[in-house]
Amino acid sequence: MRLNxxxxxxxxxxxxxxxxxxxxxxxxxxxxxDTKPLVIAMSKEAATLDMxxxxxxxTASVLxxxxxxxTWRTPExxxxxxxxxxxxxxDDTTWEFKLRKDVKFHNxxxxxxxxxxxxxxxxxxPEYKSRLAGDFAMIxxxxxxxENTVHIVTKRPYPGLPLRLTYLGMVPPKYTAEVGDxxxxxxxxxxxxxxFVEWVHxxxxxxxxxxxxxxxxxxxxxxxxxxxxxxxxxMVALETGEADIITQVPPSELKRLESKEGLSVVSxxxxxxxxxxxxxxxxxxxxxxxxxxxxxxxVNREQIVxxxxxxxxxxxxxxxxxxxxxxxxxxxxxxxxxEKAKELLAAAxxxxxxxxxxxxxPGSVEGVKEVAxxxxxxxxxxxxxVEVKTMEAARQLQLELEHKTDPMFMSGLGGPYADxxxxxxxxxxxxxxxxxxxxxxxxxxxxxAASCMDDAQRDELWREVQLKLMDEAPLLYLYQRYAGYGVxxxxxxxxxxxxxLVLSYGASLE
Amino acid sequence: MKRYILSRLIQxxxxxxxxxxxxxxxxxxxxxxVLLMVSPEASAEQIEQLREQMGFNDPLIVQYLRFxxxxxxxxxxxxxxxSKPALKLVLQRLPATLILALLGTIFSVIxxxxxxxxxxxHRETPLDFIVRTVALLGQAVPxxxxxxxxxxxxxxxxxxxxxxxxxxxxxxxxxxxxxxxFSAAAIARLTRSSLLEVMGADFVRTARAxxxxxxIVLYKHSLRNALLPVVTMLGMEIGSLIGGAVIxxxxxxxxxxxxxxxxxxxxxxxxxxxxxxxxxASLFVVITLLVDLAYTLxxxxxxxxx
Numbered sequence: 001m002r003l004n005x006x007x008x009x010x011x012x013x014x015x016x017x018x019x020x021x022x023x024x025x026x027x028x029x030x031x032x033x034d035t036k037p038l039v040i041a042m043s044k045e046a047a048t049l050d051m052x053x054x055x056x057x058x059t060a061s062v063l064x065x066x067x068x069x070x071t072w073r074t075p076e077x078x079x080x081x082x083x084x085x086x087x088x089x090x091d092d093t094t095w096e097f098k099l100r101k102d103v104k105f106h107n108x109x110x111x112x113x114x115x116x117x118x119x120x121x122x123x124x125x126p127e128y129k130s131r132l133a134g135d136f137a138m139i140x141x142x143x144x145x146x147e148n149t150v151h152i153v154t155k156r157p158y159p160g161l162p163l164r165l166t167y168l169g170m171v172p173p174k175y176t177a178e179v180g181d182x183x184x185x186x187x188x189x190x191x192x193x194x195x196f197v198e199w200v201h202x203x204x205x206x207x208x209x210x211x212x213x214x215x216x217x218x219x220x221x222x223x224x225x226x227x228x229x230x231x232x233x234x235m236v237a238l239e240t241g242e243a244d245i246i247t248q249v250p251p252s253e254l255k256r257l258e259s260k261e262g263l264s265v266v267s268x269x270x271x272x273x274x275x276x277x278x279x280x281x282x283x284x285x286x287x288x289x290x291x292x293x294x295x296x297x298x299v300n301r302e303q304i305v306x307x308x309x310x311x312x313x314x315x316x317x318x319x320x321x322x323x324x325x326x327x328x329x330x331x332x333x334x335x336x337x338x339e340k341a342k343e344l345l346a347a348a349x350x351x352x353x354x355x356x357x358x359x360x361x362p363g364s365v366e367g368v369k370e371v372a373x374x375x376x377x378x379x380x381x382x383x384x385x386v387e388v389k390t391m392e393a394a395r396q397l398q399l400e401l402e403h404k405t406d407p408m409f410m411s412g413l414g415g416p417y418a419d420x421x422x423x424x425x426x427x428x429x430x431x432x433x434x435x436x437x438x439x440x441x442x443x444x445x446x447x448x449a450a451s452c453m454d455d456a457q458r459d460e461l462w463r464e465v466q467l468k469l470m471d472e473a474p475l476l477y478l479y480q481r482y483a484g485y486g487v488x489x490x491x492x493x494x495x496x497x498x499x500x501l502v503l504s505y506g507a508s509l510e
Numbered sequence: 511m512k513r514y515i516l517s518r519l520i521q522x523x524x525x526x527x528x529x530x531x532x533x534x535x536x537x538x539x540x541x542x543x544v545l546l547m548v549s550p551e552a553s554a555e556q557i558e559q560l561r562e563q564m565g566f567n568d569p570l571i572v573q574y575l576r577f578x579x580x581x582x583x584x585x586x587x588x589x590x591x592x593s594k595p596a597l598k599l600v601l602q603r604l605p606a607t608l609i610l611a612l613l614g615t616i617f618s619v620i621x622x623x624x625x626x627x628x629x630x631x632h633r634e635t636p637l638d639f640i641v642r643t644v645a646l647l648g649q650a651v652p653x654x655x656x657x658x659x660x661x662x663x664x665x666x667x668x669x670x671x672x673x674x675x676x677x678x679x680x681x682x683x684x685x686x687x688x689x690x691x692f693s694a695a696a697i698a699r700l701t702r703s704s705l706l707e708v709m710g711a712d713f714v715r716t717a718r719a720x721x722x723x724x725x726i727v728l729y730k731h732s733l734r735n736a737l738l739p740v741v742t743m744l745g746m747e748i749g750s751l752i753g754g755a756v757i758x759x760x761x762x763x764x765x766x767x768x769x770x771x772x773x774x775x776x777x778x779x780x781x782x783x784x785x786x787x788x789x790x791a792s793l794f795v796v797i798t799l800l801v802d803l804a805y806t807l808x809x810x811x812x813x814x815x816x
Contacts, residue, residue, distance in 0.1 A: 032675055047591045048592060048593055053593065058777070091524075124557070129560065129563060133556060134556050146632065185593060185594075201592075201599060201602055201603060201765065202602075202603050202606075202763045202765030202769070202770065203675060203676060203763075204675075225673075226675065226763070228763045229760050229769070230654075230760050230761050232761070233661065233673060233674050233761055233762065233763060234662050236662070236665055236666055236674075236675055237674055239666055240665050240669065240672075240673055242672060242673060242674065291630075349724055393776060394776060394791040395776070397545060398542060398545065400543055401542075433554065443656050460532075485563075
């Protein structure tokens with residue numbers, strides 16, 4: 001027993017020494033402020049570093065440090081050339097891209113027209129099973145005209161091609177073919193402003209500056225992506241300086257973070273439209289457009305955005321967001337008018353309202369559960385009794401796809417290359433997986449607008465679409481998501497982006 | 511004894527088999543992973559194609575046998591999310607969990623047993639009362655609350671410790687305390703009650719009557735017997751820490767297998783969940799076996815297989 005006690009004492013001593021030794025201020029690295037790496041903390045980890053298998057904004061933020069595409073979206077959302085010097089449509093289905101002549105991949109391989117052809121073919125190759133295949137299915141083929149010119153031919157007229165191409169990051173043909181897909185995913189090579197250093201799963205992805213970047217070497221020499229799933233921990237990481245930029249700031253934390261020294265909250269619009277999906281295909285009240293209109297009149301969007309989202313959002317009229325091509329400024333959101341809502345319900349045959357349920361996945365987007373509850377409260381005021389049900393993400397997705405979901409469900413759509421056509425088609429298109437609405441006239445109108453190559457005519461067509469979306473009210477429109485980021489003061493020149501990507505090029509540290 | 515060990519190992523195989531059946535069927539009946547893997551843009555044909563390629567269209571039994579065949583060779587397939595071998599991903603993150611489990615257990619022992627002894631020997635005094643209350647709180651307080659409170663105090667207010675991640679010894683302190691506090695409390699209470707029970711036994715009275723010093727009565731005679739149930743509990747605590755320190759891992763972004771498995775479940779990443787649960791379950795069963803064998807060292811009355 002003496003031995004046990006000695007052992008215990010020894011262990012306690014070891015523990016104490018360890019604790020004391022470990023107690024040092026975390027930020028002591030001996031480096032000056034600007035050579036410490038930029039640390040970006042997000043709530044989920046990237047899934048892969050192979051450009052053509054990456055889906056989702058968490059992955060995309062890392063990918064677009066490593067890769068470039070023919071075009072890119074400015075932070076405000078405008079499409080501009082990137083690897084291409086210029087581009088234009090030669091006819092309805094042929095686009096000419098003139099490529100820059102000074103671009104090299106990280107391994108020295110030059111970027112040429114052949115590379116563009118290789119990349120498109122890799123994505124479309126059924127054996128490679130690219131997760132992006134569906135997104136680029138409209139490309140018929142790529143013709144190499146000379147070393148710096150390609151023609152991209154689409155299957156149907158598609159004015160949205162330059163926008164869609166912002167997501168087609170380029171991989172080096174020779175290197176990729178040599179090492180194979182599995183090895184490429186472990187040691188990715190692109191043309192981007194940053195090169196891959198290492199990926200410690202679950203902990204961090206380390207990138208370093210590409211000094212030979214064709215637009216000039218990045219000012220920030222090292223970028224580290226860390227994953228912090230817990231909201232509270234992410235806030236703490238920002239406050240202690242362990243993270244320089246954090247994403248997904250809960251609305252309830254905004255005021256508190258704003259008041260802290262050394263950091264600020266930056267926000268900006270995104271391509272994400274938040275709305276309530278309505279099951280219009282199973283009869284009942286939601287099948288009637290007057291009822292749907294009533295619902296749209298009954299919800300106080302302004303109040304929801306101001307109080308629950310602390311202003312991080314903008315009430316919208318429909319799915320065509322302000323930054324989208326075709327947006328009609330003069331089409332205003334449904335006004336908050338509970339009296340009108342009650343009138344419409346009565347006219348539709350529901351003078352005493354009706355009962356229904358609303359599914360929500362907490363955490364799917366900031367404040368969504370509180371928003372759902374506010375909606376239920378507003379609808380209750382006009383006689384529509386709503387039961388809010390919390391669901392798990394994958395399960396809810398499953399139910400939506402099997403069309404077995406609750407009649408109402410919180411939803412949102414967006415993404416790096418989202419535009420009006422994408423959002424409308426996915427959420428309201430006849431027969432579309434996620435759609436619970438059917439209106440062939442609307443489908444045809446959207447199709448026409450999305451294939452119209454004449455700018456003025458296209459705007460007119462989109463205007464018609466928006467008017468129809470308002471009248472038919474296939475969804476309960478809510479707001480455009482504004483993303484909030486916590487940024488430490490030492491990060492200069494960083495801007496939130498419309499496409500929700502967190503990119504480092506152009507920013508600097510002081 | 512050897513035969514005992516052998517029979518336990520055979521049981522281990524059956525236990526793992528049973529686990530594999532349960533995990534596999536529950537997972538596969540709970541939702542379609544392919545839908546979570548593609549962008550909303552993908553057409554129905556592409557989804558069907560992907561599903562066919564991944565073998566999800568085959569009957570469940572066929573899929574299960576395919577899985578089992580791979581598992582015995584250590585091939586749990588590729589993670590659907592990361593496209594890397596599932597077992598490799600799990601094993602990469604296993605050391606982090608093991609460190610947390612081991613240190614958490616050591617912490618709980620170092621705090622729990624002395625606390626329990628103190629409490630028992632100073633029964634009904636204020637000291638006893640304090641220890642019992644703290645132990646009760648230790649079991650009642652949720653791990654994420656404790657973790658976040660520690661983080662607020664030591665990272666934000668005092669700036670002494672880093673709030674998340676893994677790297678230096680400083681990174682270990684708060685996760686270990688958070689992971690081990692529940693066990694520490696449970697062990698303290700069990701040690702106390704077990705010791706009190708033993709101290710009331712005849713042989714202890716005899717020892718005292720013989721004139722032995724109280725210290726010898728306590729440590730040489732009583733504690734050794736009292737610790738037997740504690741050892742059992744320890745085994746289970748290590749096991750649960752290995753698979754279940756999810757909350758601690760999530761709060762502190764500690765890259766262990768607990769949070770890996772949970773994330774994989776949300777993503778319906780079957781191969782990863784299966785690999786993770788398997789590894790955790792195997793470790794748990796092995797540890798339980800070792801604990802049982804440890805009994806023979808602690809208690810000479812225990813023999814196996816005779």
